[in-house]
Amino acid sequence: xxxxxxxxxxxxxxxxxxxxxxxxxxxxxxxxxxxxxxxxxxxxxxxxxxxxxxxxxxxxxxxxxxxxxxxxxxxxxxxxxxxxxxxxxxxxxxxxxxxxxxxxxxxxxxxxxx
Amino acid sequence: xxxxxxxxxxxxxxxxxxxxxxxxxxxxxxxxxxxxxxxxxxxxxxxxxxxxxxxxxxxxxxxxxxxxxxxxxxxxxxxxxxxxxxxxxxxxxxxxxxxxxxxxxxxxxxxxxxxxxxxxxxxxxxxxxxxxxxxxxxxxxxxxxxxxxxxxxxxxxxxxxxxxxxxxxxxxxxxxxxxxxxxxxxxxxxxxxxxxxxxxxxxxxxxxxxxxxxxxxxxxxxxxxxxxxxxxxxxxxxxxxxxxxxxxxxxxxxx
Numbered sequence: 001x002x003x004x005x006x007x008x009x010x011x012x013x014x015x016x017x018x019x020x021x022x023x024x025x026x027x028x029x030x031x032x033x034x035x036x037x038x039x040x041x042x043x044x045x046x047x048x049x050x051x052x053x054x055x056x057x058x059x060x061x062x063x064x065x066x067x068x069x070x071x072x073x074x075x076x077x078x079x080x081x082x083x084x085x086x087x088x089x090x091x092x093x094x095x096x097x098x099x100x101x102x103x104x105x106x107x108x109x110x111x112x113x114x
Numbered sequence: 115x116x117x118x119x120x121x122x123x124x125x126x127x128x129x130x131x132x133x134x135x136x137x138x139x140x141x142x143x144x145x146x147x148x149x150x151x152x153x154x155x156x157x158x159x160x161x162x163x164x165x166x167x168x169x170x171x172x173x174x175x176x177x178x179x180x181x182x183x184x185x186x187x188x189x190x191x192x193x194x195x196x197x198x199x200x201x202x203x204x205x206x207x208x209x210x211x212x213x214x215x216x217x218x219x220x221x222x223x224x225x226x227x228x229x230x231x232x233x234x235x236x237x238x239x240x241x242x243x244x245x246x247x248x249x250x251x252x253x254x255x256x257x258x259x260x261x262x263x264x265x266x267x268x269x270x271x272x273x274x275x276x277x278x279x280x281x282x283x284x285x286x287x288x289x290x291x292x293x294x295x296x297x298x299x300x301x302x303x304x305x306x307x308x309x310x311x312x313x314x315x316x317x318x319x320x321x322x323x324x325x326x327x328x329x330x331x332x333x334x335x336x337x338x339x340x341x342x343x344x345x346x347x348x349x350x351x352x353x354x355x356x357x358x359x360x361x362x363x364x365x366x367x368x369x
Contacts, residue, residue, distance in 0.1 A: 033284030
């Protein structure tokens with residue numbers, strides 16, 4: 001599914017959006033960045049409450065096109081700057097991680113299979 | 115330059131997980147016995163038992179040098195050793211972060227007692243808030259607050275799978291103010307020494323003692339002009355030309 005479609009359907013806040021659209025092929029939800037690096041499938045949309053700029057580096061490393069900050073947490077300025085440098089979507093929602101992942105699942109997005 | 119034995123990660127009775135024998139006076143006595151040169155009591159999110167330590171040090175010139183501070187848990191659940199030269203500065207830090215510690219009342223039956231004591235091991239008060247929780251400050255805010263107060267930050271036990279800067283943030287951010295990180299005493303130190311991604315960092319190991327007999331089981335030896343906070347701060351503020359010497363005793367042998 002195209003990221004623009006997800007943003008629209010779930011009414012996500014856009015903190016940063018690169019010019020190019022991106023294809024989302026899966027999803028991952030976790031706040032331990034070491035875990036995300038090791039286990040998230042490329043192409044996943046990633047739901048987290050971590051806001052440190054390291055989330056952008058992890059997204060780039062694991063080939064995750066988009067990060068969704070849940071529960072209304074706001075990104076740090078440096079994190080938005082990094083997303084601009086690295087062309088990573090930085091999105092937000094007031095909903096909790098549980099609710100957000102449920103809605104993504106409803107759209108047909110599936111998690112990394114273990 | 116002389117070499118000093120340093121252990122800046124010791125929990126006192128104010129940490130719920132610590133043994134009730136861990137009063138500042140016993141900690142200082144044991145540290146002297148095992149030949150440490152510089153110590154700090156670094157309880158979870160509180161510096162207050164440093165007051166007794168400071169009193170004890172004032173009366174005993176030959177005791178190990180003492181630094182003051184805490185092991186702070188950030189919003190990201192990263193543990194950072196935040197240390198200062200003087201107890202007064204450490205207490206300013208405590209007062210600033212205490213309202214930001216989001217926590218439940220402690221249940222001593224579940225977690226253990228959190229006790230502030232004086233230099234005679236007398237109980238002054240029990241801390242009500244459970245201290246093993248996060249302070250609602252981001253890691254960068256903590257770096258800033260501590261450096262503004264002229265203190266130092268050393269990320270704790272970065273090899274651990276929980277509460278470490280690597281477990282929570284994936285890797286060590288390039289912009290940390292001091293290029294020095296702590297490995298836990300059980301870490302496979304050589305794997306870090308040989309890892310090129312750690313080549314710009316100084317590695318230290320402290321005991322993370324929760325019981326008296328753990329004091330002296332791990333320390334780091336650093337060459338310094340003297341035992342002052344200023345000299346230590348200078349040493350950990352840049353990548354050292356030669357690695358600091360990490361010493362651990364396992365089953366009675368020191369390596």
